[in-house]
Amino acid sequence: MLWLQGPNGIGKSSVLASLSGGLPAEKGQVGYPGVEILPIAMFASHTAWLGDQNPIKPGWTVWQNLTYLSRFYCSQTVDPSALKGQLQAQNLWAERHQSAVCLSFGQKKRLMLAAFLLSRQPVWLLDEPAVGLDQTARHALAGHMLEALDAGKQIIVTSHEPFWQTLPLLNPRCIKLDLCAFSSPETGIREAF
Amino acid sequence: MPYLYELFWEVRWQWRLLMAQPKALLNPLLFFCLITLLFPLALGHAPDLLRQAAPGLIWVGLTLSVFLILPNLFMPDLQDGTLRLWVACRRPLSVYVLAKWVTHWAFFVLPLILIAPLLGVSLYLDLSQSWLMMTLLGFGSFAMVGIGTIGVAVMQKGHYNPFLLAVLILPFYVPILIFGAGSLQPSSESMAFANGLLFLAGLVIFTLFLAPWAATQMLKLTVAQS
Numbered sequence: 001m002l003w004l005q006g007p008n009g010i011g012k013s014s015v016l017a018s019l020s021g022g023l024p025a026e027k028g029q030v031g032y033p034g035v036e037i038l039p040i041a042m043f044a045s046h047t048a049w050l051g052d053q054n055p056i057k058p059g060w061t062v063w064q065n066l067t068y069l070s071r072f073y074c075s076q077t078v079d080p081s082a083l084k085g086q087l088q089a090q091n092l093w094a095e096r097h098q099s100a101v102c103l104s105f106g107q108k109k110r111l112m113l114a115a116f117l118l119s120r121q122p123v124w125l126l127d128e129p130a131v132g133l134d135q136t137a138r139h140a141l142a143g144h145m146l147e148a149l150d151a152g153k154q155i156i157v158t159s160h161e162p163f164w165q166t167l168p169l170l171n172p173r174c175i176k177l178d179l180c181a182f183s184s185p186e187t188g189i190r191e192a193f
Numbered sequence: 194m195p196y197l198y199e200l201f202w203e204v205r206w207q208w209r210l211l212m213a214q215p216k217a218l219l220n221p222l223l224f225f226c227l228i229t230l231l232f233p234l235a236l237g238h239a240p241d242l243l244r245q246a247a248p249g250l251i252w253v254g255l256t257l258s259v260f261l262i263l264p265n266l267f268m269p270d271l272q273d274g275t276l277r278l279w280v281a282c283r284r285p286l287s288v289y290v291l292a293k294w295v296t297h298w299a300f301f302v303l304p305l306i307l308i309a310p311l312l313g314v315s316l317y318l319d320l321s322q323s324w325l326m327m328t329l330l331g332f333g334s335f336a337m338v339g340i341g342t343i344g345v346a347v348m349q350k351g352h353y354n355p356f357l358l359a360v361l362i363l364p365f366y367v368p369i370l371i372f373g374a375g376s377l378q379p380s381s382e383s384m385a386f387a388n389g390l391l392f393l394a395g396l397v398i399f400t401l402f403l404a405p406w407a408a409t410q411m412l413k414l415t416v417a418q419s
Contacts, residue, residue, distance in 0.1 A: 022281035023417050049281040053274030059213025068206050072282040077202075 001145070001155040001170070003162070006179035012158040013052060015179070016125045019156070020049035032123070032154050048073055048119035052127045054108040058101040062092055062111060065100050069115035078118060086114040089140070106132040117144060124148060126157040138163040146170050199285070203292035211300045217265065218301060221258040225305045228254040229312040240317045247316035248326065248377035251309055252333070252370050255302075259334055262301045263341040264353050266293050267412065271419065280416045287405035290412070294342055294404065302334045325386055326377055332393035333373040339400035340365045346411035369393065 004012045017023040019030065021044030031037035035046070056065050066087065070078040087093045090110040095103070103111065109132045124145075130138050142164040145155055149170070164170045211217070232250050233243055270276045279289055309330060310323035318326075344362035348354065376389025 017277075017281070020281040021283060022277055024413075044283060049278075051274055051277055051281065053277065055270070055273045055275035055278055057210060057213070057273075059210065064209065069278075071202070072278050072284060 001149060001157065001174045003174050003176050004156065004158045004179060005176055010179045012179060013127050016049065016127050016156065016158060017051075019123075020044060020047050020125050022049065022051075034152075035122075043123075046121055047123045047125050048116065048121035049125045050112060050116045050127060050129055052131075054105075054112050056100050056103070056108050056111060058099070060100055061097050062087070062100055062103070063096040065111060066115055069112070070118050073115055073119035082118065083114075086117060089117075090114040090137075104132075106134060106137065109133055110137055113141065113144075122153050124153060124155045124157075126155065126159075128159055129157065130159055130161060130163045133163075139166060142167045142170055149173060196285070196288070200288050200291060203288050204295055207292045207296040208300070211296055218304060221261050221301050222304060222308075224261055225254050225258040226308070226312060228257060230315055233315050244317040244319070245378075247313055247318040249374045250316060251313060251318075251326070251330070252374040254312075255305060255309070255330060255334055256337065256366055256370060258305055259302060259337045259341065260355075260359070262297060263338075263345050263358065264355075265301075266297060266342060266345045268345070268348075268353055271415065276412060276416050277419070280413060286409040286412055290342055290346075290405045290408040294339055298335050298338045302338065303331075306330045306334065322377065329373050329376065329386075329389060329393060332390065332397050333369045336369060336393065336396045336400045337366055339397070339404040342404050342408045343411065346408040346415060348415070369396065 004015060006012055014023060018025040018028075018040065021041070025040045028040040029037050030040055030043040038046075055069075057068070060068070063083075066083055067078070070083060084093065087096055090113060092107065092110060092114065095107070100108070100111075109129075113129070126145075129141060133141065145157075145164060146167055146169055148155060162174075164174065229250060232246070236242060267276065270279075276289075279286055306327050309327060310318070310320060313320070313323060313326070340362055344358050347361060348358065372389045372392045376385040378385070
């Protein structure tokens, strides 16, 4: 697990976006234990990306939104019982027939997490996953991250608050990476990566 | 076949997205009615003049209405981040473009074509020609929306510039207008209809190949810059 640190605007989200393939990178190679080093464009197929925006359609119900979003993280059609399990885990099952326009910011984030956790990719890219989440949800998210690490997945996370430190098991497995060390005014962050 | 299945799935969900806000249809529908009905009011009782001009007036009204619905194609998805998810999750964007194109045409433009003969009555249009007119309008407007997807994809995030869009794509609408309206003139001979139909159908096939590819490339650039 890699924790990207740095002040606002230094390029944490851009690093995640280029790893996910959303931002084309000129050059670069990525590797992690168990996989040979790949060019950055090929690496994108290993990643599942959770962005900082919540693309939730206000005209749809919570259930419809989740079904639509699940298509992004799972290439096959997802079994409704799996969707139900995710909604229950995120505490949104009671709101499934409500219009998504009624959801609060934290609930939207939880809905995105419900879709994201369906992914089977070996690398997770989490961009500020804890913004808007309450203590219980943060704790649950940290639990999911620990499970993923135990299953052999890699996580790269950007966050300004280390919410996972409440889990003692997770804390020692987190490597900090301060992006300030790479960024000099001449070269810029794109060059460093 | 997975591609076709994916396309079918996406078309169904885009249709649901449009059906969630059926009121959006009123905008182009009222605009189309208004612009066509203003001509008989402004020109007064001149049946011969109106009959001569009717196909052209309906085509101009439809072109402007298509223009009105173009911002609805990609802008909401660019702003709420759906398109970033499409790129980051490596789903084929051509599926997205095709689904948007087909559903927007069926939802916004098809009703306009269906009421075009009714509006034609006010223009003293020969009603025996209405099937021919609807066929031509259908092919022409389908190609128009397809060309429009390329134009809208070029627009930057959130900065929808109607003037720039008009400069970009109106030149490509001109041949559709000329062939579509020209083959409906009462004076033109019977071959004109077949020629116009062949031209428009060919254009639809050409656009079907070109637009998804071109719009995909433009959308990737736009998402990377946003």
